[in-house]
Amino acid sequence: MGFHSTLVQVQVTWVGVMLTTTTMAAAAMAYPLALPNCSDSCGDVKIPYPFGTTEGCYRKEESGYFFINCNNSYGQPQPMIGSLNVTNISIEEGEMDIVMYSSINCYNQSGTPLPNNTQPWLQVPSTYTVSVTKNKFAAVGCDTYAYLNGVLNGEQFSIGCLSKCSNNTHNIVDGTCSGIGCCQIDIPTGLRDINFAAYSFNSHKEVWFVNPCSFAFIIQSDEFSFSSAYLTSLQNNRTLPMVLDWAIGKETCEEVALNKGNYICGANSNCSSRTNGSGYRCKCKKGYEGNPYLEEGCQDINECVSKDLNDCKSNQDCINEPGSYHCPCIGGYHADGDACVADQPASKSSLAINLTVGKYIIFFLVKSNTY
Structure with a gap:
């Protein structure tokens, strides 16, 4: 996706998601994702509650809406936040994958800036922050420095890095990504309302043949491994994958426990306070699976349907229980430590007799003769 203006502004107020339901190896059970009578998908993307595509199907709160704009402008339905695509959501981790614009600052051979340079910014409700565990801020170029700006703990905050290399790029x-053609830095916890831009020290005039542009972007860490080819090819990558953290409300689990009206974690789930920003998340208890934001969304996993889900050994049965299972010995076997061993039948030729006399146990072995 390209741009023809010198500034790309991305205002994000409504957020959409995708959830891929974990499917047990031998179970075909589909857990409910959305509220009753609500769509749970937009195109190929699943839409779980607290998100939704229509009025009454998503959660509303002061800190932001969980509304999905299911956009049909591109030939097939696509969930959008502002003008950005949503590609995935993890209810388990409270993470949302989006496609974010990169900052591109290109020059012609004489050092004049080109007209389609971009400087993106992203403003989201307070329950959304840039993931610090899944993203890096990176700058690419041989004549490049870049800044990442945002709001941190209510105050304006800036960090940056620089990248240099010579015209023959032999040191790359x-x-x-250590500063020669590429640099990257960690993102501070809780950063919101971000904007970032790439700049040049000398308009790329000395390195123009190998690198006519400066690039800056926030990118999903496991999707980025620097290559010298990026010094030119990133001109064609106007958007890159990025991860947002999300949560419910502004309260911690301890605070919301005192105000049950704001608590939405369903049965068989636990509450965990967010570490990257405010709010809390819900998670199904061990042994349960589904959408913890629905009242009865977390349902028992039948661990006995597949050996991949239990550790019962040979000569053991698997008995499912709510949230768990146990492994009793099958008939004809008894427990011996962690194993089940065969019962020993009584001998036909001898009979062991124990007699207790006072404090003493007297053991007799009576041998029978067969005529």
Whole structure:
């Protein structure tokens, strides 16, 4: 997706998601994702509650809406936040994958800036922050420095990095991002309302043949491994994958426990306070699976339907229980430590007799003769 203006502004107020339901190896059970009578998908993307595509199907709160704009403008339905695509959501981790614009600052051979340079910014409700565990801020170029700006703990905050290399790029090593052609830095916890931009020290005039542009972007860490080819090819990558953290409300689990009206975690789920920003998340208890934001969304996993889900050994049965299972010995076997061993039949030729006399146990072995 390209741009023809010098500034790309991305205002995000409504957020959409995708959830891929974990499917047990031998179970075909589909857990409910959405509220009753609500759509649970937009195109190929699943839409779980607290998100939804229509009025009455998503959660509303002061800190933001969980509304999905299911956009049909591109030939097939696509969930959108503002003008950005949503590609995935993890209810388990409270993470949302989006496609975010990169900052591109290109020059012609004489050092004049090109007209389609971009400087993106992203403003989201307070329950959304840039993931610090899944993203990096990176700058690419041989004549480049970049800033990442945002709001941190209610105050304006900026960090940056620089990247240099010579015109022949002989010092560049693919796969490394240590300041020669590429630099990257960690993102501070709780950063919101971000904007970032790439700049040049000398308008790329000295390195133009190998690198006519400066690039800056927030990118999902496991999707990025630097290559010297990026010095030119990133001109064609106007958007890159990025991860947002999300949560419910502004209260911690301890605070929301005192105000049950704001608590939405369903049965068989636990509450966990968010570490990257405010709010809390819900998670199904061990042994349960489904959407913990629905009243009865977390349902028992039948661990006995597949050996991949239990550790019962040979000569053991698997008995499912709510939230768990146990492994009793099958008939003809008894427990011996962690194993089940065969019962020993009584001998036909001898009979063991124990007699208790006072404090003493007298053991007799009576041998029978067969005529």
